[in-house]
Amino acid sequence: MPDPAAELRDLAFSYRRRPVLDGIDLVLARGETVALLGPNGAGKTSLMRLLAGRLVPGRGRVRVTGGDPGREAGVRRAIAWVPQEIALYPRLTVRENLEVFSRLMGLPRGAREPAVVRALARAGLDEVAGRLVGVLSGGYQRRANIAVALLGEPALVLLDEPTQGVDQAARAAIHAVLERLPEAGAAVLIATHDFAEAERLADRVLVLQDGSLRLDGRLADLLAGLRAGPPEHEVALSEAAAPDAAAALRQAGFLPASPLTWRAGSTVAGGRDGAALLAHFRRHGVPVREIRVREPGLDGLYRDVTAGDRPRHPALKPAEMPA
Structure with a gap:
């Protein structure tokens, strides 16, 4: 070497x-x-x-x-x-x-x-x-x-x-x-x-x-390793979520990535598809503009690591992760 x-x-x-x-x-x-x-x-x-x-x-x-x-x-x-x-x-x-x-x-x-x-x-x-x-x-x-x-x-x-x-x-x-x-x-x-x-x-x-x-x-x-798992779901909002709307998003497994963007990985409640999620959120007053399904990226891995969670993939050896 x-x-x-x-x-x-x-x-x-x-x-x-x-x-x-x-x-x-x-x-x-x-x-x-x-x-x-x-x-x-x-x-x-x-x-x-x-x-x-x-x-x-x-x-x-x-x-x-x-x-x-x-x-x-x-x-x-x-x-x-x-x-x-x-x-x-x-x-x-x-x-x-x-x-x-x-x-x-x-x-x-x-x-x-x-x-x-x-x-x-x-x-x-x-x-x-x-x-x-x-x-x-x-x-x-x-x-x-x-x-x-x-x-x-x-x-x-x-x-x-x-x-x-x-x-x-x-x-x-x-x-x-x-x-x-x-x-x-x-x-x-x-x-x-x-x-x-x-x-x-x-x-x-x-x-x-x-x-x-x-x-x-x-x-x-x-x-x-990330992309061997399930896709990510991303909700784009037309305005910042009010407390009740934010609670509905969290209950469905979403967390805020920015005031107008919420993301979830494999924990989307009930395994709903995009159409079912859209209907569910509208019933709960969530100001949804768009729902996207995408491959997981580096931003998701970063959120996992900085939140102290083990990433959703097998690519890292134990020594490469924090205790």
Whole structure:
């Protein structure tokens, strides 16, 4: 087995004496894309900052390409950190930003221009290379942010919510860039709240909650296990459910996914089909707009794990689930 791009062992980190992460063991392989899921405050950004060498663990060790990113500048140069915030100079063009950052990274003079040309092409930015960053759309700015991170041919790429706040077209363009990153042998870790994004991009899924890894599994295995079981039912409402309507939904095995969407798995009351469910809900005053039947997805698995329940599939070994 080749050396991993990154490795965490018995990692713990606290902020102002409050535990943020505890007992994290994780290996990121070269050429794989890993989605990091978890509720706000779970420790996702802290985990990524520890990998980037921007925080120092209270216990345990962090290794990237075999070295300590918190102590070794050479190791940090092998890591690309792409934060949520746009970290570019708005009054410079895209190309000028890349040229500036290539110097700041310490790339040799002769390597800078090839690195800029390569990063522009990999991020699909050739057509806007001469435009000021400040006048570009949010999607192009995020792609430029990613292009800066790729200048040094990193072994580990860390992305924090890479498509936050962009439209569908920009999101698809960013995904096309991210899908190609592992081809050069980099390990890619993406923190996201977007389950569809994780399903499209990831080879492997992590769920972090309360500072601990609750799930670590191959995406294909997880989805195959889920989809071997019964389909999910989803109720779309025309307005938020009043207390009596909410009680009827819960009695039928549904739980809220959002104010206007309720979902149920294999526990739909009485085995009713869609037409029977619709009639049942209308009798109880539930403002149903639509009932959908769909294959279970990563969002359902995430709900199971973060609720502390064992997932509805056999894909995970006992050691991969929380006690």
